[in-house]
Amino acid sequence: xxxxxxxxxxxxxxxxxxxxxxxxxxxxxxxxxxxxxxxxxxxxxxxxxxxxxxxxxxxxxxxxxxxxxxxxxxxxxxxxxxxxxxxxxxxxxxxxxxxxxxxxxxxxxxxxxxxxxxxxxxxxxxxxxxxxxxxxxxxxxxxxxxxxxxxxxxxxxxxxxxxxxxxxxxxxxxxxxxxxxxxxxxxxxxxxxxxxxxxxxxxxxxxxxxxxxxxxxxxxxxxxxxxxxxxxxxxxxxxxxxxxxxxx
Numbered sequence: 001x002x003x004x005x006x007x008x009x010x011x012x013x014x015x016x017x018x019x020x021x022x023x024x025x026x027x028x029x030x031x032x033x034x035x036x037x038x039x040x041x042x043x044x045x046x047x048x049x050x051x052x053x054x055x056x057x058x059x060x061x062x063x064x065x066x067x068x069x070x071x072x073x074x075x076x077x078x079x080x081x082x083x084x085x086x087x088x089x090x091x092x093x094x095x096x097x098x099x100x101x102x103x104x105x106x107x108x109x110x111x112x113x114x115x116x117x118x119x120x121x122x123x124x125x126x127x128x129x130x131x132x133x134x135x136x137x138x139x140x141x142x143x144x145x146x147x148x149x150x151x152x153x154x155x156x157x158x159x160x161x162x163x164x165x166x167x168x169x170x171x172x173x174x175x176x177x178x179x180x181x182x183x184x185x186x187x188x189x190x191x192x193x194x195x196x197x198x199x200x201x202x203x204x205x206x207x208x209x210x211x212x213x214x215x216x217x218x219x220x221x222x223x224x225x226x227x228x229x230x231x232x233x234x235x236x237x238x239x240x241x242x243x244x245x246x247x248x
Contacts, residue, residue: 001162006153013152018166019048021152022135025164029133031055033164036124037085039197040186041137041167041175043077047184048166049135050081056135059086059127063119064095065199073187080185088123095119105201112202112217119199125159133162141171142196143213172212 013021022045025033034057035045049056060074078085098106098118107115128134140150156163167175172195179186189197193205195212206215 001155003155006155009153010151014169016152018045018170019051021164021166022049023052023054025133025135025153025166026052026054026056029131029162032057032131033133033135034059034086034127034131035135036060036127036137037074037077039137040179040190041139043184043186044175044178045135045137045166046077046081046083047182050083056083057086058083059088061120061123061127062087062089063199064090065119065201067189067197067200067203069188070197073185076185086127088127090119090123094122107202107217108219111220128159128161131161133164134159135164135166137167138165139167139170139172139175 009024013024016024026049031054035042035049037043037046037058037060046058058078062071062074074085074087077083095118098115102110134156138150140148150165150168152165152168154163154165178184187194187197193207194203194215195206196216197203198216202217204215204218206212
């Protein structure tokens with residue numbers, strides 16, 4: 001899809017409701033178009049995708065460091081919506097090498113990127129292999145520094161396919177209003193103050209007056225809270241590269 005075509009689609013779809021953006025994606029790219037499932041936004045997208053009546057796929061990344069509640073929630077969502085959720089796990093040898101060399105908590109000292117590359121970015125590359133498009137729950141207001149330029153439809157230069165972000169122009173409040181109105185199930189950690197939920201060592205509850213991303217990698221610069229799955233700013237050298245291109 002060339003740049004002019006993407007620009008036309010962005011202009012046409014940006015005013016639409018998320019369910020219509022989802023419908024366009026599933027009609028355009030087919031059943032292999034996958035919703036990336038992790039947080040509340042993604043459950044909302046699964047709920048809306050099911051309402052379209054069109055076939056779709058779902059995958060999630062099990063990093064090996066998820067909260068127990070999150071692991072159970074994945075199973076609950078699969079049963080609730082009658083969808084098979086493909087669970088992608090990191091390469092065991094790569095994890096073992098990192099842990100052997102640096103221990104289980106090296107990210108507190110030298111940053112989260114190396115761990116996320118192994119546990120999240122490389123498995124995502126495998127999850128997206130052979131797909132024409134994927135669907136994410138990203139919103140611009142999640143992080144103005146890194147997601148402020150997010151579009152409803154983008155070319156994913158890291159993984160080489162189309163990325164669809166139906167919630168681009170929605171706020172967190174709009175997402176939670178939909179969740180409450182339509183009784184969409186949520187991770188029980190949300191009720192305990194967790195807003196943006198990732199791996200257990202890298203996620204903590206926040207206060208009501210804090211931004212949702214402040215609970216992620218709180219020991220690092222607030223302007224760079226991305227794990228490498230979504231690059232909407234110019235990446236640092238080697239940030240999006242997978243360890244072995246053949247594994248993509």
